[in-house]
Each structure stands twice: as structure tokens, then as C-alpha cells.
Amino acid sequence: ILNVEQSPQSLHVQEGDSTNFTCSFPSSNFYALHWYRWETAKSPEALFVMTLNGDEKKKGRISATLNTKEGYSYLYIKGSQPEDSATYLCARNQAGTALIFGKGTTLSVSS
Amino acid sequence: EAGVTQSPTHLIKTRGQQATLRCSPISGHTSVYWYQQALGLGLQFLLWYDEGEERNRGNFPPRFSGRQFPNYSSELNVNALELEDSALYLCASSFGTVSSYEQYFGPGTRLTVT
Numbered sequence: 001i002l003n004v005e006q007s008p009q010s011l012h013v014q015e016g017d018s019t020n021f022t023c024s025f026p027s028s029n030f031y032a033l034h035w036y037r038w039e040t041a042k043s044p045e046a047l048f049v050m051t052l053n054g055d056e057k058k059k060g061r062i063s064a065t066l067n068t069k070e071g072y073s074y075l076y077i078k079g080s081q082p083e084d085s086a087t088y089l090c091a092r093n094q095a096g097t098a099l100i101f102g103k104g105t106t107l108s109v110s111s
Numbered sequence: 112e113a114g115v116t117q118s119p120t121h122l123i124k125t126r127g128q129q130a131t132l133r134c135s136p137i138s139g140h141t142s143v144y145w146y147q148q149a150l151g152l153g154l155q156f157l158l159w160y161d162e163g164e165e166r167n168r169g170n171f172p173p174r175f176s177g178r179q180f181p182n183y184s185s186e187l188n189v190n191a192l193e194l195e196d197s198a199l200y201l202c203a204s205s206f207g208t209v210s211s212y213e214q215y216f217g218p219g220t221r222l223t224v225t
Binding site: 031032034036042043044045046049051089091096097098099100101102103104 | 203
């Protein structure tokens with residue numbers, strides 16, 4: 001069982017705030033860690049895929065880091081905007097397996 | 112480029128009936144995944160098909176089944192529907208079976224069992 005835990009469950013910030021979420025997972029047999037953004041009434045959208053310990057990825061104001069030895073990943077959003085409001089999902093898999101998702105962190109950004 | 116498509120958008124069935132959900136992957140993608148999101152739960156992995164073969168199966172009963180056609184589209188069948196099968200069913204596709212490939216999701220089918 002590849003339980004993936006995400007915290008916090010939900011988060012409310014003001015426009016311009018920076019924020020971060022945590023994804024923790026069993027570090028054994030690790031292969032890849034995925035982050036997705038899921039906006040209401042839309043499909044989940046892939047943000048990052050990371051495979052190596054120490055990986056850092058960035059897309060605009062959003063970045064992510066990976067620690068496979070201790071089993072966690074952080075997602076950072078700099079200068080949150082209302083359009084960042086969504087549920088952020090992380091998921092991991094072993095080689096040759098499908099994704100196991102966490103329950104997500106729901107971010108709400110007020111203007 | 113067209114994304115992953117799913118049909119129908121909504122499906123209402125009664126207990127004991129069968130439901131068939133359909134998914135068309137992105138052109139060139141050979142892997143299709145099915146996930147279920149029931150109320151209060153995260154996305155749960157159901158089935159994975161690649162090149163017409165079932166590659167992996169989640170912790171769901173055998174009444175959840177599916178197949179992948181030669182054009183890589185896929186069907187998910189749920190037999191003997193139960194009330195707890197009411198959920199959003201998402202299909203995703205990827206280019207091959209490498210675990211680090213991104214999965215691209217469709218808009219989902221909302222199944223309601225009454």
C-alpha cells in the first residue's frame with residue numbers, strides 16, 4: 001500500500017501571500033512523484049513529475065521539491081492569485097504501477 | 112490537439128443495473144487509466160490498460176471491468192451497480208508505460224446510482 005498523505009487539507013490565503021503544502025509518502029520502492037492542480041469543473045492538470053532525490057521543478061510562480069529519502073515533497077506558490085484557487089493533488093507510483101493519490105490540499109485565494 | 116474525452120458526462124442508473132463508461136485517449140497515447148472519486152475520498156485507482164492488455168488493477172471487486180480497443184479507446188463496465196458506486200469516474204492517458212510519464216485526465220463521468 002502506497003499511502004500518500006497531504007497537509008493541510010485546506011488553506012485560505014489572501015492575494016499576494018506565498019504558501020506551501022506538504023505531501024508525504026512511503027520512501028521504499030519509490031519511482032516518481034506527481035503534482036496535479038484540479039480546478040472546479042475542470043480536469044486535473046499535471047504540474048510536475050519528479051523522480052530524483054533533490055529534484056526541484058518550477059513553473060511560473062509554482063515550484064516543487066522532492067526528498068525521496070525521507071519521503072516528502074513540498075509545493076510552493078509565490079504571490080498567490082485568485083486563479084490559483086484549486087485542489088492540489090500529489091501522487092506517487094512505483095515502477096510499472098499506476099498513480100496513488102493523496103486526498104489533496106484545497107487552496108482558496110481571496111482578492 | 113484534442114484532449115482526453117469521456118462519455119457520457121452524466122449517467123443515472125438504478126441498483127443492480129450495468130453501467131458502461133467510455134474514454135478516448137490523446138492521439139498517440141497507448142496507456143489508459145481509470146480512477147474513481149467517491150464522496151469524501153481521494154482519487155482511487157481502478158484499472159490500467161496498455162496496448163490492449165490489462166496492466167494493473169486497483170482494490171475493486173471483479174464487477175468493475177473494462178477493456179481497451181485497438182484504437183486505444185477504453186470502456187469501463189460496472190455490473191450489479193450498488194449505491195456506493197455513485198462517484199466521479201476519471202479516465203487518464205499517457206504515452207506508454209513509463210511511470211514518470213504525465214497522465215492527462217478527461218473531464219469525467221458522473222455516475223449516480225439510485
